[in-house]
Amino acid sequence: MPAALRICFVSMHTSPAAVPGTGDAGGMNVVELAQADALAALGHQVDLVTRRSHPDDPDTVELQRGVTLHHVDAGPRTPLAKSAIDDHIGEFSAGLARLAPPDVVHSHHWMSGVAALPVARTWGVPHVQSFHSVAAPPGSPLSAGEPPESPRRVPGEAAVAKESQAVVAISAAEAQTVIDRCGADPDRVSIVSPGVDHTLFRPLAAGEERWNATGGEDAWPRGYVLIAARLEPLKGPDLAIQAVAGLDAEIRPHLVVAGDASSAFASYGRELHAMVADAGLSDGVTFLPAQPRPELARLLRGARVLLVPSHSETFGLVALEAAASGTPVIAASAGGLREAVAHGVTGQLMDSRRPEDWSLALTRLLMVPGLLARMGAVSRVHARRFDWGWAAQRLVAVYRQLLDD
Structure with missing residues (x-):
């Protein structure tokens, strides 16, 4: 049986433990944490590394067996807007370098990759990048109404797309974006679709009342x-x-x-x-x-x-x-x-x-x-085609291929 891996998930811009409730953009934090849980279920060790955003954040906390969260000092110990966090990439990179080297570093979002890529090189381990979102071209319909991007983002995305040993996209659409817009080598891009917690997300059971803000079935007769x-x-x-x-x-x-x-x-x-x-x-x-x-x-x-x-x-x-x-x-x-x-x-x-x-x-x-x-x-x-266990197996296949190479 192949040896268990130690994988470092780097998520600089927000704590993976603070999972938002909308299932969307937070959605990406949902993806990171679900992937970590599924990898741990396969017997691997996952270290989640994020920026300390509160004075009481502990250095290390075990979230579950096989998943450990590490907080690294980078800037003030307070929540910061994403546009301000990348001022502290260097500090975060230095804090990451003080941790024990893993077998693989997997960065989530561009800032994390910019911080972690040089550390992975120093450790002599592969670096894998997931973007979750890519900057819209200036003046495009996608950028309308959005706050201005950090001037570091576009060159940072291109650097980690081109220099990482692998890029993991969540969909074919994202794979196309990182290839066309960021210059990633198609031979280094893999698609690992997300999963669903089918125990949590299930159909309405027989006799189960639908959610209603007023608590009464008759309040919204048309649902x-x-x-x-x-x-x-x-x-x-x-x-x-x-x-x-x-x-x-x-x-x-x-x-x-x-x-x-x-x-x-x-x-x-x-x-x-x-x-x-x-x-x-x-x-x-x-x-x-x-x-x-x-x-x-x-x-x-x-x-x-x-x-x-x-x-x-x-x-x-x-x-x-x-x-x-x-x-x-x-x-x-x-x-x-x-x-x-x-x-x-x-x-x-x-x-x-x-x-x-x-x-x-x-x-x-x-x-x-x-x-x-x-x-x-x-x-x-x-x-039912989308399963976190399957996603974890695909990730492990990507990691092992890099280690074999």
Whole structure:
């Protein structure tokens, strides 16, 4: 039997232990932690290394058997905006170098790679890079409304894409992006799709009540549709609101918006509330903060439809979690969402961003007899193809190939 590996997951910009509840961008932290857990289940040791963002963060804490979290000092011991964290890449790199060398270093996000790549070289071990997102070209539709990128990001992404021994993408769409935009060697790029916790994300059980903010089944007689994402322009919550507003009142379900505004878009939540009021939907929309994973799962299995109107997604994990919950998805035909959603089978992919087209698609799913039930049944079959154990085996294959080489 091959020897167990010691793998160092480097995630500089946020603590992998602080898993957000939306299943989306946080989604990426969900991916990191789920991959670490699955690798540990195969008998490997995973060290998660992140920046200390609170004075009480311990140097080391065991999250579970085989998964240990390490905090490294880099800048003030407080949360920082992503745009400020890369000022402390050098400090983080120095702190990382003081840890025991692993067999493989696997960096998540570009800042982590810039910090960890020289350390991996010093240790004489392979460096693997995962991006999770890549900077949009300046002036592109994807960058509209987004805060300015750090001037270090684009050259940093190119450097780690070209100089790492391997790049692990989460979807074919992301693989294409890192090859075309960052210059990664296609022979060094592998795709490892995410998995789903099928115990947590499951269909509504017989007799189980759907989630309802008021606690009463009769409060929303037409049920609810859901968007679960950070409240920022890239995620398109304004389009979700406009799509629901465009429905005939006789068929319009409630809209639940679950997610927090990031520090870069502190006023965006207020703008969305104003949009709801202007549309006359104040009684038809419920805003929730980002939800813990169990509550997100409860929301998903109770929703009639999940809306994912993002301008761009490397995968769109929440769409896959909805599928495992038996909930059809209407999503933008963008990035990895084309792989998470089987068009016309588990949901609808939209090339248009016109609200009236989204309203029409939503009307069809809600009104065609039996359509939601049929899509929900196939969605569960579709989601079973995605498993964290399988993802861990693929990662180990990538690591061992590098070590053999």
